[in-house]
Amino acid sequence: MNPTPDNLKAIAATTLSHYESSADDYAQRTADHDVGQNVATLLRHLEGSGPFTLLDFGCGPGRDLPTLAATGNTAVGLDGSLAFVQMARAATGCEVLHQDFLALDLPPGRFDGVFSNASMQHVPGKALPRVLEQLHATLKPRGVLLASIPHGDNEEGWNGPRYSAFHDLKRWREYLTVAGFIELEHYYRPVGLPREEQRWLASAWRRT
Numbered sequence: 001m002n003p004t005p006d007n008l009k010a011i012a013a014t015t016l017s018h019y020e021s022s023a024d025d026y027a028q029r030t031a032d033h034d035v036g037q038n039v040a041t042l043l044r045h046l047e048g049s050g051p052f053t054l055l056d057f058g059c060g061p062g063r064d065l066p067t068l069a070a071t072g073n074t075a076v077g078l079d080g081s082l083a084f085v086q087m088a089r090a091a092t093g094c095e096v097l098h099q100d101f102l103a104l105d106l107p108p109g110r111f112d113g114v115f116s117n118a119s120m121q122h123v124p125g126k127a128l129p130r131v132l133e134q135l136h137a138t139l140k141p142r143g144v145l146l147a148s149i150p151h152g153d154n155e156e157g158w159n160g161p162r163y164s165a166f167h168d169l170k171r172w173r174e175y176l177t178v179a180g181f182i183e184l185e186h187y188y189r190p191v192g193l194p195r196e197e198q199r200w201l202a203s204a205w206r207r208t
Contacts, residue, residue, distance in 0.1 A: 006138065035064060039146075057119060060092045079096065104132055110140070111143060124156060136181065145181060146205075149166075151200070187202055
């Protein structure tokens with residue numbers, strides 16, 4: 001599939017509409033998901049003594065914002081769903097930006113780290129280079145991006161009411177490298193399962 005600009009807007013609107021209509025259910029279903037390994041990986045690669053300013057890119061209802069802020073860091077959320085933004089603000093008291101991934105307006109060099117857990121798969125491949133360039137730009141020099149995506153064979157399309165893209169490690173590396181990142185590490189999740197059952201690819205990258 002090779003979406004046009006109008007198609008991209010429709011893809012984003014339809015996917016966001018699904019999250020708007022199912023926000024409460026999504027929050028309940030994902031409340032106990034353990035992404036501590038991903039948070040720890042991001043924090044471990046940050047340089048300096050902090051406190052750090054961290055962007056939770058696709059923060060949803062705000063589940064991970066308190067964890068990111070727990071060590072004295074400043075956690076800022078961002079989501080395209082207004083329902084999620086309102087839930088995250090109310091639950092955490094953190095600053096939460098309401099921005100569509102395909103229409104980002106982020107300040108340059110604000111963040112030490114970007115945490116993107118189970119969100120970037122909703123960016124169509126055609127739009128992904130621009131999104132990654134914008135995340136690169138909003139990071140401080142040598143800042144860190146932690147991204148966790150469901151991996152696949154580079155297929156993309158509708159997964160029920162949501163648009164999703166599934167990249168393998170080789171293609172994912174190509175996207176990130178072109179955007180100006182260098183790989184720090186990658187691993188598959190959940191930990192402890194056979195490789196064929198680890199559907200999540202997590203990777204850490206440094207802004208060069």
